[in-house]
Amino acid sequence: MQFAMAESVVSFGMHQLSAWFCEEQELLGSIRINTDNIRDEIGRMRAFLMMAEEREDIHPQLREWAKQVRDIAYDAEAVMDKFMLGFAYEHSDRNCGCLGRIYVSVKNLRCRRQFASEVRDLQSRLKSISEGHHRYRDIHSAASQRTSSSGFADGTWYDGRGDALLLEEAEVVGFEKPKRQLIEWLCSSYNYGLRVISVVGTGGLGKTTLARKVYDDAVVKMHFHSHVWMTVSHSFNLEEFLRKLIRKLVGEINQPRPEGLDAMDADEMKEFIYQFLQRRTYVIVLDDVWRLNAWEAIRYAFPRTGAYGFVIITTRFHSIGHGASIECNGHVYNLEPLSQEESKTLFCRKAFLGGSCPTYLEDAAAIVLKKCEGLPLAIVVIGSLLATKNNSIEEWNKFDRSLGDELEGDHLRRMTKLLSLSYYNLPHYLKPCFLYFSIFPENFRIYKSKLIRLWVAEGFIHPKEGKTMEEVAEDHVKELLDRSLIQVAETTNYGRPIRVRVHDLLRMIVLTKSKEQNFVTIESGGETRWPNKSRRVAIHCSTGNTEDIKGCDQLRSLLVLDSVHALSKRNLSKLLCAGSSPLKVLELKGALSDKIPDHVFRLRLLKYLGLKNTVVKTIPKSIAKLRNLETLDLRCTKVTELPIEILKLRRLRHLLLYSNKKSRGYRPFDDVQSFQAPYKIGCLSALQNLSDIEATQAGEDTSIVREIGELTEMRSLGIKKLKKEDGKDLCSSLAKLTNLRSLYVASTAEDEIIDMQYPVYPTPPLETLELRGRLRELPEWLPALHGLTRLYLRWSRMKHDPLNSLQDLPYLMEFELSHAYEGDRLCFRASGFQRLKKLWLLSLNRLRLVIVEKGCMPLLQELYMSGCRSLEEVPSGIQHLGSLQHMDFSDMAEGFVTKIESQREGGDKWNLKSMRKWM
Structure with a gap:
């Protein structure tokens, strides 16, 4: 278990160390580092760890070795950070005399000697560990040969899946429906050729059990000539698999094995299987397929025409199941967890030997079932273990408190192995x-x-x-x-x-x-044991007591995930001071007063600063010190202006500023917060997300909307307070944003026109578009947005019906008209809006008639109408919306609900799962 993360630590820590040494060699002056030797050492360690991570039986010496590797990786990263802090930040800009500045810094003899000493120490430790490699390799080889006590057999980790095959029919709960469905697919098709049925789901859901119940069913046995069960697993060998399949096929009918089977190559064996099955009906189960190339290697052994056959695949991988089934015109069954009722039935069957749950244990049982989340294997194994507790509430509570340790104990080890297989893989x-x-x-x-x-x-x-x-x-x-x-x-x-x-x-x-792996230290309101070297700290519930904080000199991440119990300034400062220098992630959601602590701006390696839901009002000029910052999250704060110093953050990728974005359509026009951005914001060329800034004129020759055209990496953009004269520049900028996926535009006032009747070519690959402000007509380029999935037109006050221009958008799934149309009639024409699922018609005060032609909106599931006070009857043709599940009417004309009720009482039938009527 130690090796899995140790290998990834080596991969990310030591690989970065080696690569970084190469990149920064010119900065080290006379310090000589043999990076080739370091890379060789890393390669040997990684090769061993990648092999060892698949083994669960860990020798104490191996465990200690893995710990040493992990410690070196952590310390190597600390050395890198120390160099960056000690040298690289003594210059202000790489383009302005940076080599001279760095050279002067590196010439500082004391710093050079200290750095060189630490590098040599790393090399020495690596060498010492590497020298012991052959001893561990011998131990590893010996461990591979043990089978009885370790859970291995022939080098293969026993995963306990075979236990599922031993379940009695009476023990299986919730499999009746999926079993019936699979048998129906198997026995009701009369088309010749290969069909693949994939059963997909996470480990422990019972895929193997379900497949076995179907495979053993008497109806299935009678329906097919040949029946073969093959376990594939992640240790797949093509030749061995094909040889075993042939033996089972011929053995089932007492036919001798083909001559020279052991000498056949893969192609010859596939040809034999093909010819054998060509004359028969067959069902073959491929249980536990882990790799797509395993299916690709054997799929052509099964006849595609002529024969009548099915292959049932069980897999944890959705891509494997869907790929195999779609290719062969088959089916995918996504196995779901048991329902709450089914879970309780199965649990009582195991924990209380079929009896009911005692009243005093109901709460404890509910907690256990909640953790199992409908996983049959977990319910069976944990229920069986609890059956040995003699219905003692004290023992049950003790089990719940120590479930994490119990998962590593002997009783639950098999289940843990099964669930861990995906992780190890x-x-x-x-x-x-x-x-x-x-x-x-x-x-x-x-x-x-x-x-x-x-x-x-x-x-x-x-x-x-x-x-x-x-x-x-x-x-x-x-x-x-x-x-x-x-x-x-x-x-x-x-x-x-x-x-x-x-x-x-x-x-x-x-x-x-x-x-x-000492991956994270969690403060959850109880006693927290701080390790010697905390890499990450996550605060789930702050008690305000941070007196025991220690070992944070290598802290890389601090995440406050409890926005209810905000940290005091003193405790926050203590955490930041404890691990200030190397901190790269700082998430303070809801945990700050109105000011960002000064100490934050000393975190020169910081890449992520999250201040969402705080009451911070200003961003100080010292933000310029955070040169490595990539994400600045200021959503739902009090910040309304960004200092010009933010333009020095050339690595900034995500500048998140908007607030209450979800409720834009239901608020007054001017009740939306915006932010003033520096006029040269175009120099932040790495920006991918920018919302929501004001389109204010910054100078005679420069405007924000022109600057936006320089942000060619932009994926999501929100811009407000747009004036009519800004439209041409905005369209020109949009044509340059060839990566833009989401765009929100709002005019400066309710009556201000958004003039976007200018060419935008090429059109950006927009998926979401919101236009908030007056439109004389729809932009001509809007119908060309063929990838658009969500469109919101708000406060547009258009005179002409916009539906004709929009109905052919091929992927549109959400559409809203809010204060957007001043006509009295809307017609949703036949064959229009073929993928639309949600429709809002809001505050269309003059609307008197809505017509839905047959064939329009065939996938519409939700319809919301509000504030359409001139509309006195339900949309004509609503009965054509066969997929409609929910309708919501509010703030409608007097008598509107009465007409709806009379129409329904008169025999009009709507295929609705729910309907709300608010007056």
């Missing part, structure tokens, strides 16, 4: 990203965009050609979701994840690994 670059979830409290749902910014600031993300760091990090989020290690907690209407979380039991495992 992670590539090295994903391990610290997943381990980062140990920082957040239980049931914490973190915004994906924030998580990405934190990962980048922590240094977990390495650049890839053609992608920004954020795009690489988003790929990492997708990988963790694909591997079922994290879950989507909230999505947009078009399915894009907004927030993510980790399953409670997986979080327990992550916490254990985090503790082993």
Whole structure:
């Protein structure tokens, strides 16, 4: 367990050290560092650790070795930071005499000697550890051969999946519906050819159990000639797999093995399987597929035409399941956790031997079930363990308090291994990203965009050609979701994840690994044991007592995640002073008074500063000292102006300023906060997010809207107080923002016209657009935004029906008209708005008639109408909206609700799951 994180620490810490030495060699003057030797040492250690991390049986000497490696990696990063602080910041700008300044700094003999001494010490420690490598290799080889006590067999880690196959039918709860569905797919199709059914879900959900119940079903046995169960696993060997499959196929019908089977190559064996199955109906289960290339290597062994056959794949990877099934016109079954009722039934069956839960244990049982989150394996294993506690409330409470330790104990070790398999299988670059979830409290749902910014600031993300760091990090989020290690907690209407979380039991495992690796120190209101070297501190619940803070001289991250119990100035200053120099991430959400502590501006390596939901009013000029800052989060603060010194932050990527963004459409026009930005903001060329600044004229020849055109990396932009004469410059700037995904524009006053009738070519790849202000007509380039998914037109007061221009937008899923149309008739024409899911018609005071033609908005799920006081009847043709699930009417004309009720009583049927009527 130690090796998994140790390997990633080496990968990120030591790899950075070596690469950094190469980059900064010219700054070291006469200091000679043999970086090749360092890289060689790192390579040997990484090779060993990558092999050792797959082994669970850890020798004490190996554990100590891993600890030493980890400590060196941490200390190496500290040496790097010390150099940056001691030398690199003695010059103010690399372009203004920087080499001369650095040369003078490095000439300081005492500093040079100290730095050289620390580097030599690192090299010495690396050499000492490397010399012991052959001893550990011997120990590792010996450990691989042990099978009885360690849980290994032939070098393969026993994961306990086979236990699922031993479950009796009576023990399985909640599998009736998925079993029926899979059997229906298997037996109701009469099309010849290959079909793939994928059962996808996280470890412990019962994929193997479900597949076995289907495979053993009598109806399935009768329906197919050949039945083969094959376990694939992550230790996949193509030749061995094909050989075993052939033996099972011919053995089932007592046919002799083909001559020379052991000498056949993979292509010959695939040809034999193909010809054998060509004459038969078959169902083959491929259990526990871990890699897409495993399926790709064997898929052509199964006949695509002629034969009638099914392959059932169980996998934790959504990409594998969907890819295989879509390719073969099959089906994907996403196995869901048990419902609350099913979970309780299964739990009582195991914990109380089929009886009911005693009243005095109901609260304790509810806590356990909440942690299990519908995971059948966890419920069965934990329930069986609790059955030995003799229904003692004291023993149950003790178990709950020590669940993290219990997961490492003998009773729950098999379940822990199963859940940990996905973690051990992670590539090295994903391990610290997943381990980062140990920082957040239980049931914490973190915004994906924030998580990405934190990962980048922590240094977990390495650049890839053609992608920004954020795009690489988003790929990492997708990988963790694909591997079922994290879950989507909230999505947009078009399915894009907004927030993510980790399953409670997986979080327990992550916490254990985090503790082993000294990844984070958590202050949660109780007694906190501060390790000798705290790398990260997360405050979940502040007690105001920080007297025991120690060992923070290497602190890299401080995250205050409790906005209720704000830290006092004294305690915050103490934390910052304890680990001031190397701090890179500082999240103080809701934990500050109206002033940023002066000590923050001494954190010269700081990359992330989060001040959201604080009452900070001003940003001081000393912000210029934070030259490495990449994210400045000022959302929902009192800040209304940015100092010109912020222009010195040339690495700034995310400048987040907006407040109450979600409620823009329901507030008075001028009740939206904006911010004054320096007029030369175009020099911040790395900016990707900028919201919401004022489009105020900065000078005779310079304006903010012109400057925006220099921000070519911009992804999300919000600009307010736009005047009519700014429209031409804004359109010109938009044509340069070829990466822009989200745009919010608001005029300076309710009657001020937004004049955007100027060409924008090429049009940016906008996905979200909000125009807030008067429009004489829609911009001509708007219908060309073919990637647009969300469009909000507010206070537009257009005279002409805008729907004709917008109905063909191919991906539009959310559309709002608020104070936007002064006509009396809207017609949603047939074949228009084919992907729209949410529609708002708000404060359209003159609207008398809404027509919905058949074939329009076939996917619309939610309709909201408010303030349409001239509308006296429900939209004509609403019965055509077959997907409509929710309608909400408020502030409508007198008698509107009465007409609705009379229409429904008169026999009009609407396919609605819910309808609210507010008057």
